[in-house]
Amino acid sequence: MRAMTQVAVPHIETSGKPAFPGGTFLAIVKRDCPTCVLVMPVLREIERHIEHLGGTLQVHVQDDVTLAAGFSHAYDDIVLATSYRYNIDTVPTLIRLKDGREDARVVGWLRSEWQSLTGIAALGEGLPAYRPGCGSKTLDPGMPARLKVKYGNSGLASRRIEVPPLSDPVETCYERGWSDGLPVVPPTEERVLEMLDGTARSPNEVIGLIPPNLVPCTVEKVAINAVMAGCRPEHMPVVLTAIEAALMPAFGLHGVLATTNACTPVIMVNGPIARAIGMNAKGNVFGQGNRANAAIGRTLQLVVRNVGGGRPGEIDRSVFGSPAKYSFCFAEDEDDPRWESYAVSLGYSPRASTVTIFPGDGITQTIDHISRKPEDLCRSYAGCIRAIYHTGHIIGVQAFLAIAQEHATVFYDAGWSKARVKEELLELLKIPVREVVPGRSGLSGLTVEEKADADNLIPKFKNGTFNIIRAGGSAGKYSAIISSIGGRGSIEPVTKEIK
Amino acid sequence: MHDIRGLEQLGIVAVGVATTEFKVAAAAQSQALGYDPAVVFVRHPIQDRTREEIRALADSALEQILANLTAL
Amino acid sequence: MPENILLDPTAETAAAIVPRLARPQSIAGKTIGLFDIAKMRGDEFLDRLDELLTARGYVVKRYRKKHFTHLAPIELKQRIKSECDLVIEGLAD
Numbered sequence: 001m002r003a004m005t006q007v008a009v010p011h012i013e014t015s016g017k018p019a020f021p022g023g024t025f026l027a028i029v030k031r032d033c034p035t036c037v038l039v040m041p042v043l044r045e046i047e048r049h050i051e052h053l054g055g056t057l058q059v060h061v062q063d064d065v066t067l068a069a070g071f072s073h074a075y076d077d078i079v080l081a082t083s084y085r086y087n088i089d090t091v092p093t094l095i096r097l098k099d100g101r102e103d104a105r106v107v108g109w110l111r112s113e114w115q116s117l118t119g120i121a122a123l124g125e126g127l128p129a130y131r132p133g134c135g136s137k138t139l140d141p142g143m144p145a146r147l148k149v150k151y152g153n154s155g156l157a158s159r160r161i162e163v164p165p166l167s168d169p170v171e172t173c174y175e176r177g178w179s180d181g182l183p184v185v186p187p188t189e190e191r192v193l194e195m196l197d198g199t200a201r202s203p204n205e206v207i208g209l210i211p212p213n214l215v216p217c218t219v220e221k222v223a224i225n226a227v228m229a230g231c232r233p234e235h236m237p238v239v240l241t242a243i244e245a246a247l248m249p250a251f252g253l254h255g256v257l258a259t260t261n262a263c264t265p266v267i268m269v270n271g272p273i274a275r276a277i278g279m280n281a282k283g284n285v286f287g288q289g290n291r292a293n294a295a296i297g298r299t300l301q302l303v304v305r306n307v308g309g310g311r312p313g314e315i316d317r318s319v320f321g322s323p324a325k326y327s328f329c330f331a332e333d334e335d336d337p338r339w340e341s342y343a344v345s346l347g348y349s350p351r352a353s354t355v356t357i358f359p360g361d362g363i364t365q366t367i368d369h370i371s372r373k374p375e376d377l378c379r380s381y382a383g384c385i386r387a388i389y390h391t392g393h394i395i396g397v398q399a400f401l402a403i404a405q406e407h408a409t410v411f412y413d414a415g416w417s418k419a420r421v422k423e424e425l426l427e428l429l430k431i432p433v434r435e436v437v438p439g440r441s442g443l444s445g446l447t448v449e450e451k452a453d454a455d456n457l458i459p460k461f462k463n464g465t466f467n468i469i470r471a472g473g474s475a476g477k478y479s480a481i482i483s484s485i486g487g488r489g490s491i492e493p494v495t496k497e498i499k
Numbered sequence: 500m501h502d503i504r505g506l507e508q509l510g511i512v513a514v515g516v517a518t519t520e521f522k523v524a525a526a527a528q529s530q531a532l533g534y535d536p537a538v539v540f541v542r543h544p545i546q547d548r549t550r551e552e553i554r555a556l557a558d559s560a561l562e563q564i565l566a567n568l569t570a571l
Numbered sequence: 572m573p574e575n576i577l578l579d580p581t582a583e584t585a586a587a588i589v590p591r592l593a594r595p596q597s598i599a600g601k602t603i604g605l606f607d608i609a610k611m612r613g614d615e616f617l618d619r620l621d622e623l624l625t626a627r628g629y630v631v632k633r634y635r636k637k638h639f640t641h642l643a644p645i646e647l648k649q650r651i652k653s654e655c656d657l658v659i660e661g662l663a664d
Contacts, residue, residue, distance in 0.1 A: 159579040161587055164532045169574040175508065175589055176533075178580055187578045215582040224580040306580040502608065502636075502643045503660055507592045509652040511604075516616070516661030534589045545612050545664045553612060557619035564620070568603075568657050570594035 033134035108133035184228035198233025208247035210308030211254035229298035266360035267329035270343035271353030274331035283473030297329030358493035359484035382428035392437035395445035398464030404472030430457035518543035604655035613662035
């Protein structure tokens with residue numbers, strides 16, 4: 001016997017008791033369903049039979065009430081209030097009420113079950129024995145969230161803000177100070193509910209305390225800001241993990257927010273989720289144009305602004321800032337297996353998806369069209385990296401070096417691992433004491449022994465971290481440096497797995 | 500009310516002057532707009548006053564108006 | 572979808588109402604705009620304020636919108652903003 005593929009299998013949910021005469025029945029149907037159209041004559045039979053016994057059949061139509069023309073109790077359920085109330089997922093559904101409450105129901109058309117439910121022998125004899133039902137309109141795209149807001153208890157705890165009559169919701173968001181300067185998507189209840197569908201976590205779960213005001217931030221608040229930022233629900237797992245990572249003490253988020261430096265949290269994603277949600281790791285990787293990159297990064301910034309209270313001119317004392325403070329989020333390029341990804345080098349499985357947060361103040365490029373040997377390319381890099389903040393600045397400076405494909409090929413062809421490149425660079429990035437700047441960016445951080453000899457060599461990254469990643473487009477002999485203040489024990493890169 | 504909001508949105512400190520007749524409406528508009536502007540109220544009515552009476556109203560309102568323009 | 576109800580994205584420590592602009596510590600010698608919303612007799616009230624403020628050393632500039640039922644045009648508001656430090660609007664009755 002050929003297996004049947006069907007939209008919905010008719011079934012009966014019943015207490016098992018025999019049907020009683022009379023009573024109230026509810027039928028929920030829609031014209032755009034061949035099975036519903038098929039059973040209309042059956043419903044007429046039921047109505048005749050039941051009315052004769054003093055009962056009632058209500059017919060509720062989800063799309064075109066004329067389908068129920070001629071019935072004694074026909075209802076237009078285009079607003080889907082009844083369908084929502086009775087939790088209809090398939091049409092036709094026939095419900096038997098006892099004392100006003102649901103006693104049993106049948107879904108789809110199965111003659112034997114309809115006969116049993118109604119107690120009408122020989123009901124629907126002229127019809128095929130069964131036909132599957134169709135999806136209820138309550139399950140149309142976007143409808144579950146909309147109906148939940150309209151009829152249900154959305155379960156959202158945040159204060160409701162009314163947009164003044166005749167006002168533009170986008171302007172209201174600006175007026176209330178919620179925007180980073182660019183328009184935000186107005187966070188309606190429906191949009192927030194749909195965003196929350198992107199995570200299994202409960203809306204009232206607190207994910208952490210957001211600086212500078214150390215405010216408890218719920219999943220719901222994250223979802224509201226994610227809506228404003230332009231996220232899709234499938235971005236939520238990355239967003240939540242990014243915020244949790246940024247709150248890890250080692251990252252020192254408060255310091256990043258309150259500094260006079262231009263730096264800001266940078267979000268880097270590793271693992272399968274990057275491709276799954278369409279992130280960019282290639283051409284223009286740190287720039288505009290990719291929704292996931294843009295919106296995930298922006299959400300973190302908006303959460304800091306709106307939940308944490310971190311704003312320029314207040315706690316944020318940054319002298320320059322940078323466009324990175326709108327959003328700086330990307331995926332590492334993991335396509336070439338010759339170098340392991342950042343996450344794998346930390347010990348994560350290649351099948352794991354992770355979010356890394358590190359501080360960054362924008363990008364500086366290194367151009368080298370000539371070098372074909374890895375040592376030469378490293379010397380080019382070293383000249384640029386040495387100059388971060390000042391050629392003699394060695395305390396509280398750190399960097400990520402993003403190597404694009406053409407430069408990476410130089411290392412691949414020579415068989416150099418990422419670790420080898422890093423080792424070479426750190427060796428080149430040693431600065432004689434005589435060139436180290438005075439003060440807390442240099443000499444103040446050295447020991448008496450170190451300072452004793454002007455020829456002593458001090459690492460550029462004396463207490464700062466230095467990491468190499470792969471990112472960027474395939475054409476162009478460039479690499480990019482993302483520098484920052486901070487270092488071990490103050491502001492460090494942190495990584496968290498997305499669960 | 501809308502004008503005062505519009506002016507403050509442009510970044511200029513604003514205060515409105517209205518008669519006491521306007522108090523209830525002003526409160527309702529505040530609520531609806533989600534914005535509470537500075538308003539000084541003078542005695543109603545205005546339309547049937549003499550010129551001297553209107554000048555006297557301005558005299559009596561001046562200090563309150565200035566107070567609403569400064570941080571105190 | 573209706574967009575008239577929004578969820579508050581903030582920590583909700585501030586009132587739901589948008590606050591007024593912060594007032595300056597001192598307004599000595601500032602330029603004050605008197606903005607006539609064009610209701611009858613309002614000009615007489617503002618005329619007297621003009622005299623009083625000028626006598627106190629403020630620079631006074633006068634503005635008027637065409638009709639009290641209309642919102643002030645953006646150009647007028649921008650002009651007030653660019654020419655004045657503060658503005659007094661009246662007289663609503």
